[in-house]
Amino acid sequence: METVYTSVIQYVKFVAQTAPYGSWRSPITSELISTKVTAVRELAVDGRTAYWTEWRPSEGGRYVLMKGAPGVEPTDAVAGNYNIRSAVHEYGGGAFTVAAGTIYFSNLNDGRIYVQDSGGLVRPLTGEGMKRYADFTFDAQRHRLICVCEDHTVDDRNPVNSLISVDVKTGEESELSSGYDFYSSPRLSPDGSKAAWLAWSHPNMPWDSTSLMVAKVKADGSFEDVKVVAGGNGISIFQPEWSGDGTLYYVSDRSGWWNICRLTQAGEENLLPMEAEFGVPQWLFGLSTYAFVSDDSLICTYTKDGVWYLGILDINNRSLSSVQTPYNYFSHVKAVRNFATFIAASFTEIPSVVQYSVLGKLLELVYRPKNPAVDLGYLSVPKPIEFGSSQGWQGHAFLYEAHNKDFVGPSGQKPPLIVISHGGPTSMAAPIMNLAIQFWTSRGYSVVDVNYGGSTGFGRRYRERLNGQWGVIDVDDCIRCAKTVVKAGKADGDRLIIRGASAGGFTTLCALTFHNDFKAGASYYGVGDLEGLARDTHKFESKYLERLIGRYPESQKLYRERSPLHHANKISCPVIFFQGQEDRVVPPEQAEAMVAALKANGIPVSYLSFEAERHGFVRSETIKRCYDAELFFYSVVLKIPLEEHVEPISVENMKR
DSSP states (O other), X not given: OOOOOOSEEOOOOOXXXXXXXXXXXXXXXXXXXXXXXXXXEEEEEETTEEEEEEEEGGGTTXXXXXXXXXXXXEEESSOSSOOBOOXXXXXXXXXXXXXXXXXXXEBTTTOOEEEEOTTSOEEEOSOSSSEEEEEXXXXXXXXXXXXXXXXXXXXXXXXXXXXXXXXXTTOOEEEEEOSSSEEEEEEEOTTSSEEEEEEEOTTOOTTTOOEEEEEEXXXXXXXXXXXXXXXXXXXXXXXXXXXXXXOEEEEEOTTSSOEEEEEETTEEEESSOOSSBOOOOOSSBSOOSEEXXXXXXXXXXXXXXXXXXXXEEETTTTEEEEOOOSOSEEEEEXXXXXXXXXXXXXXXXXXXXXEEETTTTEEEEEEOOOOOOEEGGGOOOOEEEEEEOGGGOEEEEEEEOOOOTTEEOOXXXXXXXXXXXXXXXXXXXXXXXXXXXXXXXXXXXXXXXXXXXXXXXXXXXXXXXXXXXTTTHXXXXXXXXXXXXXXXXXXXXXXXXXXXXXXXXXXXXXXHHHOOOOSEEEEESOOSOHHHHHHSSOGGGTTTHHHHTOOTTTTHHHHHHHOGGGGGGGOOSOEEEEEETTOSSSOHHHHHHHHHHHHHTTOOEEEEEEXXXXXXXXXXXXXXXXXXXXXXXXXXXXXXXXXXXXXXXXXXXXXX
16 A cells, blocks of 8 residues: 655754753744644545645635645635635534535635636625525535525524525525524435435534434425434434435444444444444534445544544445554545545644545545645654543543653653643544644643543543533543653653643633642633623533533532632632634633633733634634743743743733
């Protein structure tokens, strides 16, 4: 099998300079990460041609649609300054589809659907207004798109979600299904006579309970005889797909694990019962983990213990054969007959678009973002580790040790440790080349990326450990993991840092509020006040806390007990906050209240606010400022001399 192009350069060993951990100079700079690095986000195929969005921080953080194929030079697929991204559920995804060379896409700047014909002419398809669209399926028989519509016209804070069709000539919209709070994954059977989709309602999130719906499609395109055929009642369904013979396949966690199933006359059939996850939480639209490569086989990806694998499932024999690749992470699996295309990455390889020939057993690189190559001597290759969690569980993490070919730490000293609490919280630490982590390890910090109880990838029971225990189990696992690393002699127990974004920011703030294990922390648009979040967040997550904490206002006392804001007087170490002013998921008032409380209590604190940013920073100038500010903050707090100049920030209440 052909080895795919790698992103790293081999190096020659030489004598390294001794310098304090955390002070090392590194070529992985904030400038490089914020202006030279792009990233592949979504993927679709039209025949063997792949289409994908690329995030470009240097272009204002916009998402650009590109296309390419093996042996064909990748190019931008859509002319103009469009930002091909959806804001449905605020997180988006499923922002485009391609059919016979015609591209249909959502433009973040105005929320409208646009169409570019095969000749390159772009025109708006839907009108101006307060609607957003995502998760497109092209209905060739009826010349229309079927998609999710989120209508903010009447109530911007509580929009109406539905499944609609859009005539690709006139832009006329017709409602196909409504009544549920949320919809996703519309799929048409090969002959166009049936439709399948997912639906769910509050207080469920899509990984809690989703219903798989099937309907007959009438001659006029409307749906009739709508039925729930799987899921619901505490079962999560992911990615329905029709096979060539009209059989409905999907991923279900009825067994406790997201396994691939199909619908038969006898009911649901689990094709391959495994203690492995073939599904992912639907934070975004357009996600896929499997696709048909022939009438009797599909290519699929699954995760065990946090690492991803690729395989071919023989449907008739119900057997799985491994596909050997240099990757350990896969997403957005798409296919046409005998050819699969997906996004793939590894610990040393950034996410790239790769195509696999099933018959030829050949991997071919379609596109790797033109990011600067990094010398292997500056990269830390992580090690999967386990640690003892509560109630007899094993916790999981990836440990990145401090590493830089030019430097070593002083004899007898250990590096400071940064503990990352990922977002979601129903997300997971991914085993991919991540310069955001290498920025720290190449400067002499060790980093541990924790898959705490509640993370995806370890079965439903592991995911549900966080129900009613958010701010407890996740925090406890982060602390236990840090202590495990220290006990193994890999880090300095007196210089522990915790950082996280969004839900990970809440975990970070809880760890700093209710425990004294860390010397500093960084919260990126994190939650400080659970009551405020329950009252003032977007529709998609507005009832999420009912499972993670309890019903509100019935459990108001518990909400206040778990909220760092109400116990900010317990925080005794410095904290830095980063916040986007256009964030509708965690509004800026959350960070501002926490900062005010710490200032009043005399705790060293810094606050950086960014006018044009939402939930998740995308602009190069913002990203650069954040890296520099966080590095400067830790150097001040831990009294680490820096070998490189970074723009200083103000640290309130810090005694020099």
